Amino acid sequence: MAAEIELPGLTEEVCMNGDGDILVVGGGVAGLTAAETLADFGWRVLLLEKQGHLGGHSHHWACMATEACNRCSACAVCDRLRRVTSDARIRIRTQARLVTLEGSDGAFIAGIEPAGNSDSVCRSHPNFVLTAAESVPVAKVVLATGFTPFDPSELPLLNYERFGAVMSTVDVDDLILQNRLTEFITQQENRVAFIQCVGSRDRERGRDYCSQFCCKTSIRLARKLLFERPDLQITIYYIDLQVNRKEFRTFFSEMQGKIRFVQGTPAEILPAEQGPGLRVKVFNPETNQIGYETHDRVVLAVGQTPNAGTRRLAERLNLAVGPDGFLALAEPGRGARSSRPGVYLAGACARPSDMADSCLQAMAVAAEIGAPVNVTATVRPLLAIGSY
């Protein structure tokens, strides 16, 4: 299989040269997977992470298990971390960023330097921190720089900053992670709404895409909330539900009787006419009429947006950016190559992706790069994490 993959411009010298043969930028679930898979192929890998910790967003993602595992993939990143940090072929540098990329495919010189942020450093691996700038010769570069959750304060009518009872899915997830879910809602309150597609599917504001994960996230969060508080009345306002893997369909069918799904996503959240609570104007499918519905908490299912620094990064590395602000693939749907030969894109830096997709894309990058010449690879079977 490996012999059939074309390796343009790759020479033996390059493979054996330098401290790391492949540079992976970003230590989230996509970067970890790419690093691990490429190391298995026989490459030496230099993995850069801007923060003090590896794991990216997935590291902060709370386990959604209720009485049983809900297959949210949150735990999968832990396995990846263990394997990547104990692999001698992978050199890790945290609080590090890629600043320049000279040369061309097969013979790049990467300029890396300390990222200069004050993020706390992983206690188990303080020696990973990059302390001085370096120039590193590498054959290939994999970018896995991830995404930023949409900031709902960009939509003033949702009153995210104004009302404490309006939260984002990220906020609720943080409560679960910190074991503070009981603070989400008081015992006297029980009406919860989720609004889907916040910051996604908005062509007028440059986000003409589905973020792929938010419907599933909301349904899992709703189930977790119901597990903690069976008396909650949960409504999910949606445009059209993207519950598109067969395993998830079963989960969704099970939740249909327990959660109220209402088509139509309100764009404005108003205070209740009297007393506490929040009001939204919606088309009520039960009464066939438009009217106000009152909820005690409204959770905004925020989508994925490109990182603020994406354009700067693209300029520095001479890469194309798509109209949506994500890094552009040379041929979308046909490989993971960026517009610059020898630079590959994995995960949400190129398109909104959930964790399982990010892993699959990282593996696809590894498959496209293939094994190095003259190296006997110890190939572990490719394993996608999580089944949806």
Place this chain on the structure above:
Amino acid sequence: MVNKSIELDRIPETPLKDQLMRESAWKANLDDCMVCGKCLSVCPLAGYEGFDPRQLVRLVLLGREQEVIDFDGIFQCTGCDRCTYVCPMGVKIGNLITRARGMRPNDKKPGKAQLTCELHRDKGNNMQIVTEEWLETLDWMREELEDDVPGVTVPIDKQGAEFFATINSKLPQYHPDELQDIFKVFHAAKADWTMPSIWWEGTNYCMFSGDLETWERTLRMQVARVEELGCKVMAYTECGHGYYATVAGYEKFNIRPKFEVTHVVSLYARWIREGRFKLDPSRNPDLCTLHDPCNAARKAKMNGYPDIIDDARYVMDAVCSQWVESWPNRENNICCSGGGGALISGFKNARMEYGKTKVEQLDRTGAKLVCTPCVNCYDGIGDLAQHYKRPWKPIHLWRLLARAIVI
């Protein structure tokens, strides 16, 4: 409205849909609608007597436009365009409403929607004020003002004046004393201005009745008058829809005047920045809030015309002792409930019903005065205050400014 089936064996004529699909000035992007429901969630009218902006889009798309044209809801709509503003796909529901109104035969349009346009066309203003009477009113108001502002003048038809002022015809008809505020502001600014003896009308209801022909004709008549006088700037005094119907109308009808159109609020701000007034904000001691008129704020901004959002705030800071923002504000503001021609179409109950969110919004500010740089909003908010017996009342920005000006 929704329970009839479509006869598939008959393909209906769809002139409304064709206009909205093909005419570039009226393109409504109806087929991009993904039924997300954001429009109905921000619409003050949605839910009242079956009004549903999302459904209107579907009906037109499905070839059932006649039901839309015959539906009185399209005339109850205040044309605030919040639906269009929040639409993630750029569907222009406002265009749909305007063109659907235009498809209603003139004699079937409710209230005075069409009569107002025809009077505007035939008499030069929609209140049928003849020139003699107009000039008498101007002179009478000027004379009364002279006690406070000695030497104040109102130049009539002054050839080559920099500013050509428009006036909403409701002022001479119902609130002539407010003309004095405008005179005082122009006088104190030492502006080279003129008040035209004809074609001074500062409204344009044709946009609301959907009568494109009359809309274009009235605009062209006024343009000719401004150019005859050789004025450089049309100073559009506080009337949101009149301003918007003018700047948007010039673009839609490809009218290229030899002068600029500036909303008077932007002139106030410019003159204050230039230090032309001596201002005493303590003369406006009551807590005030600001209402952003839909046409001069949201609609102007989203369609790429100069808006008054920041300028109005700059003026408020300079002329009021204390004022608070209402929420939501700026381009997200809630309609006064008097816009879109609703004031003249005779649907008072509808207006009072869907004005409820406006009332709640203004109540939350605790303000005594609601500054509305728009004559229509002034009446819309005045009606709500009266109907719901509220402690606040509307006030124009020219009045706050004129009061603060020390002569």
